[in-house]
Amino acid sequence: MIDRAVAGRVQPSSTLLGPGDDAAVVRVPDGRVVASTDMLVQGRHFRLDWSSPEQIGRKAVAQNGADIVSMGAWPTSFLVALGCPADTPVAVTDALTDGIWSEVSELGAGVIGGDMVQSEQLVISITVLGDLGGHEPVLRSGAQVGDQVAVAGRLGFSAAGLAALRAESAEFPELVAAHQVPTPPYRCGPAAARAGATAMTDVSDGLVADLGHLGVASGVAVELHADLLDPDPRLRAAAAVLGADALDWVLTGGEDHALAATFPADAALPAGWARIGEVRAGSGVRVDGCSWAGDGGWQSFS
Incomplete structure (x- = not known):
């Protein structure tokens, strides 16, 4: 299985020694390594009747890569640990491998090693290493009162796709695809980071939840404006059919793996970023001056 996973794959120049030995060796030009890990468990984070193995592999890489870029770094190397039942078809593990390598290759990175064990259900754990390129990491703890709050990427699409899957609706394939592969x-x-972001985070659990983490780390409050978070028309259309609130998806749906950051008030936002609010004194996350009364986002043990 390991041979099938690595045969013919191309490693980036940062990989000095890839799979095949007891450990890999990677080049670290910056002298510092940014590292993160995430785990996906069948039945909790994905379902094989909702997502193909290839899509699951891509999603596993994407959520890890988002953690690295949210620090202002770039993903360079991935370690993949896979647990699966003994009767798992080879076609499933091959497709998982293809999905993992597809997303990794788009980043110009490599899969440098990992582990494989028998388990009762499919489990994928990925550790990613990243390069800061000589810059300082952007932490959650740097937001200052008066900063503008901005986001990059889609919000609410994955949550809408999940709602469509749960409702067994075939009306919104684009939203379902957004849930399957962020x-x-x-x-x-x-x-x-280059534009001077003072704090940044990956929106993995939900915008309110993750900005709440950023606010706690920085000792500030975050004020959001609903008119600047106007849901995409595709979300509104799905919400009308599925009996949901599109703005709730935007505020609490996290698996799009968008980025949220704070910038100095007078800073020009880089391409792809849009202002959604500002940093204020105090604590918590408010929407149009009111504390958000709904669910803040994903809770691992709920």
Whole structure:
């Protein structure tokens, strides 16, 4: 299985020694490594009747890559650990591998190693390493009162797609596709760092939840404006059919892996970023002056 996963794959120049030994060796030009890990568990994070193995592989890489670019770095190397039942068809593991390599290759990165074990259900754990390129990392803790709050990427699409899948609706294939394979705005992360972003985070759990984490880390409050978060017409159309609130999807749906950041008040936002609010003194996240009364986003143990 390991041979099938690595045969014919191209490694980037940062990989000095790839799969095949006890450990990999990678080049670290900056002298620092940005690292993150995420796990996907069948039945909790994905369903094989809703997503193909190839889509699951791409999604696993995307959510990890988004964590790295939210620090202002660029993903260079991925370590993949796979657990699966003994009777898992080879076609499934091959498709997972193809999906993983497809997303990794788009980043110009490589899969440098990992692990494989038998388990009762399909589990994918990915660790990603990133390069800061000589810049300082953008943390959650740097937001200042008066900063503008901005986002890059889509909000609410994955949540809408999940709602369509749960309702067994075939009316919104584009939204379902957004849930199956997120498209993080990778290049917007390093661009924000170069533009002077004071704080940044990946929107993995939901905009309200993740800006709440940023606010706590920075000791500030975040004020959002609903008119600047106007849901996409495709979200409004789906919400009308599915009996949902499109703005709620935008505020609490996290698996699009958009980026949220704060910038100095007088800073010009880089391409791909749009202002949605500002940083104020205090604590919490407010929408149009009111504390958000709905669910803030994903809770791992709910």
